[in-house]
């Protein structure tokens with residue numbers, strides 16, 4: 127009611143209307159007749175923000191009053207996606223906002239589409255951090271996420287002539303109503319220079335680090351509200367700037383252009399997100415970014431801890447710090463530096479605090495993706511940290527040598543410093559040595575970690591290891607992205623499942639209800655029709671909503687095997703060419719995903735998908751039964767539109783290579799059935815949904831390793847499988863590339879003579895499995911029944927379950943409900 131509810135806190139339709147008009151006037155300086163859609167977006171965003179602020183302030187107050195352990199999530203990436211819709215869902219006012227705007231002659235969807243998403247991550251790892259922030263708030267757990275406020279997020283992808291071209295992501299160009307700059311919260315960060323040691327008058331050893339550059343980190347805070355709770359946590363991202371004193375110094379010495387240069391160097395540190403690729407090591411700026419955000423974050427946490435009146439030695443009672451992969455692992459050395467050099471702790475006392483504070487999550491088994499820093503490069507950026515790492519390593523190896531009976535191989539595998547033509551720092555080893563807990567992100571991944579890359583660490587400290595299977599937030603990935611399915615589910619089992627995803631189980635008893643089956647199929651068809659419209663708008667390709675929507679959306683990588691998928695497309699196409707009357711169940715193949723700009727083979731795969739699409743889509747013999755779509759610029763915004771329309775989810779990585787996958791969970795929760803290998807979380811998805819509802823193919827991780835050690839010869843599969851041979855020959859002969867037989871040479875050669883990722887070995891098994899998919903899809907009702915059972919059994923894959931496990935088993939933190947006073 128307008129009279130009693132404040133215009134900045136009220137949640138009813140009338141108050142929202144009033145507040146939107148008020149913000150339109152006082153924030154945008156506009157009145158309705160001249161307001162643009164963006165003006166209305168901003169007015170609505172500020173209306174939502176006002177309501178967040180009330181809960182945010184209450185949460186911070188509550189945390190500071192009591193003694194609670196706070197989770198600190200350190201991540202170089204947060205792939206948040208657009209805030210507006212999500213905040214409306216979590217505040218429980220989506221319907222009310224829709225109604226308010228409707229009464230003002232506006233449409234909420236239009237405004238939601240105005241938001242430019244913050245793409246501050248590459249893919250799975252960054253999106254996981256965003257889902258975890260949602261679940262921490264929803265579970266009412268005190269938490270801070272720390273990261274970098276990149277001015278440019280992941281590049282935007284466009285497709286020209288079938289090739290990927292990159293453009294910068296200037297996501298802040300229209301301002302950001304979701305953050306608050308906290309100029310008063312800033313820290314000076316040293317970089318480069320040299321270190322001196324001396325003994326002071328009291329006979330104590332002292333260390334002075336004289337940097338050659340100081341940058342300032344300024345906090346930018348974004349509120350993260352939980353679903354239908356008051357808890358609103360903080361995502362604190364650091365922006366780099368020149369310290370205030372800087373221009374001053376240079377101005378006084380009259381060196382104006384040097385002052386400007388120094389300012390630019392400082393600002394560069396948080397300028398751009400690095401896309402994952404092989405050339406990322408050896409980048410000084412990347413190491414500077416990692417250290418910059420880690421040091422700001424640790425100084426911030428220590429400040430919070432000490433202001434609570436606590437002793438520095440008890441730091442771990444205030445914070446549990448999670449390292450999201452090794453990107454923030456330099457935190458272990460920085461914590462030691464702060465404790466020993468700045469707070470005068472003895473080494474052993476500092477080490478005790480450090481090793482009770484940090485826990486480390488590994489996200490990849492790919493050896494080329496494990497972070498290593500050349501020692502000279504490291505010393506040039508962090509001279510003091512190199513000394514500290516050497517000291518950590520010396521003490522650690524001293525201890526280890528006894529335990530492994532001097533086994534040199536084990537010692538060098540556990541060493542934080544690698545030897546070779548050049549010495550280097552192994553960040554995973556630093557993370558393991560300095561953490562009290564180490565986890566993988568799916569059951570299979572954790573087992574493989576223990577047996578392969580972290581084998582010697584597991585032998586040394588098995589008690590540190592555990593599995594925490596990934597999960598995704600049902601708020602963004604179901605309620606927000608698929609409101610029709612959400613409503614249908616809730617009409618049968620109520621709304622509790624949104625916070626207790628296991629309750630989806632209750633859908634099972636409706637799997638044979640004809641009316642429910644029909645409604646289920648209607649929703650899917652409607653979502654497919656909507657996606658078909660977007661596809662035609664974006665790519666000019668017309669697709670049939672009645673066809674199987676066969677979807678592979680994720681970063682483009684050889685281990686994810688988008689090229690295996692395209693070999694299947696070519697195989698179906700060839701069946702039609704060989705017999706135009708052949709029975710083919712109509713399919714729409716949707717691909718989307720970015721290739722790292724420096725990753726040649728991945729870019730070639732994109733070109734191949736588009737080339738095959740060009741031929742298949744226009745061939746009259748196909749009669750529209752097959753369509754191949756590459757949907758450009760895959761990001762959170764586009765993902766939300768694609769998942770709800772999927773019939774079939776492609777999770778076809780080489781077994782043992784995909785740590786977990788999370789797109790597999792999102793697609794399945796939206797009713798898609800999975801075709802997949804026994805890789806990552808697929809294994810657990812299949813266990814949950816039942817093998818009869820999962821299309822399994824391919825070698826197991828163990829078989830992959832055995833095949834390789836027995837001397838795998840991909841050429842053998844090429845020679846002995848006529849359909850495979852034809853498909854590969856067509857690609858190399860230029861059948862799909864206007865007779866240009868040079869374009870795909872590198873791709874074909876790598877498949878024929880190396881095939882690291884076993885594409886040819888798994889080809890026939892994949893095609894056979896796809897034939898079973900087509901057969902199953904012919905019975906629409908049976909398919910719908912499988913789809914319902916599949917969703918009903920996916921409750922495990924909520925990020926709420928993952929976060930509960932982290933809280934109980936690693937962080938030992940409890941929830942702290944937040945109350946609003948007044």
Ligand code: 26M
Pocket residue numbers: 249250251252254402403404451489490492494495567596722725784785786787788806
């Ligand atoms: C390496 C070389 C070339 C291109 C990319 C890489 C590369 C691969 C993996 C770099 C980093 C990688 O790991 C980080 C990552 O994003 N891992 C993903 O984390 C998700 C969340 O846990 C998992 O679901 C994914 O399976 C995993 O790949």
